[in-house]
Amino acid sequence: MPAPNIPAMAAHHHHEHAGASLAQAAEAALVEAGEQWTDMRSDIFAVLATFEKPASAYDIADLVSQKRGKRVAPNSVYRILDLFVTTNLARRVESANAYIANSHPGCLHDCIFLICDSCGTATHIDDDALTMSVRAAAEQAGFAQVRPVIEVRGKCADCD
Amino acid sequence: MPAPNIPAMAAHHHHEHAGASLAQAAEAALVEAGEQWTDMRSDIFAVLATFEKPASAYDIADLVSQKRGKRVAPNSVYRILDLFVTTNLARRVESANAYIANSHPGCLHDCIFLICDSCGTATHIDDDALTMSVRAAAEQAGFAQVRPVIEVRGKCADCD
DNA sequence: TTTAACGATGTAATGTTGTAACGTGCATCG
């Protein structure tokens, strides 16, 4: 069994940003990556960050459209979400075809997402020992440039 | 450090079925589950089993349509794929929106899928220690009825 | 200062994946 005696979240501390602080951190991370923090990107990030469930590109497109009083096409949203994912400002939740803001951008590591089948809310666990074990197993099997997708569907404590 | 001293695939042996043997095992498992092994289900499973990449419902619909000389709607394919997934004859690969035959139906446990971003082929690892750790972490966080989705995207040994 | 290049966003169309609602045929069983 992995991480046999070491506590799961050992040796890893985050600032769990929220609200304005999170937006600031996101901006910093994006600029750090050599990308621009435009109004559109800011709006999309802001909307994304208000969700506690993973948000689809279309959800975001609708809300940003409202906010701006002008239609923003899903297309544009996808472009920016892709950018966010590659720069680690957001994550794609594969089992939900949706996206979620990274609550600690700038901090690069794998996440484990827990998504409730009832209420749809997603939380995440950081357990580097576990995610590293998955990476290692894949590399062992001859895979390179690995990108783990670790999600758990189930019933959350509230819905259970 | 993954699975520190215990070999990864400890205490777990499979028959890795293929071809006719696999179809037989699938039929047996489905009947065991109290479901019928119909012509349509047989055809869909057969087609699914020929793929080494995860197959989309539409891929399968096309091939089964050819095979039967009559259009089979994606709809019908989805119904049967869902059945296969719930009875463990097949798995859904979330990060590919596609399905793959379970090479050892009847044997119930979590899989780790490795999907190559270049050639699309998927292989799987069975590492119960690892998957159990993921389950445990989710349960620790208050989740019940957990269904882990553990996939790794990357470059396979051939494409690397 | 024009103009070329580039990056960001807009627009339109289309492709892919997934579901819902309802109908039909067929077997089983009272």
Next chain:
DNA sequence: CGATGCACGTTACAACATTACATCGTTAAA
């Protein structure tokens, strides 16, 4: 024989995602 249940068909649509190309503004070179 009629009722029930299950598998499958048919149609329509909803949700998710991509492609190709146009426009606009800023920066850099001529």
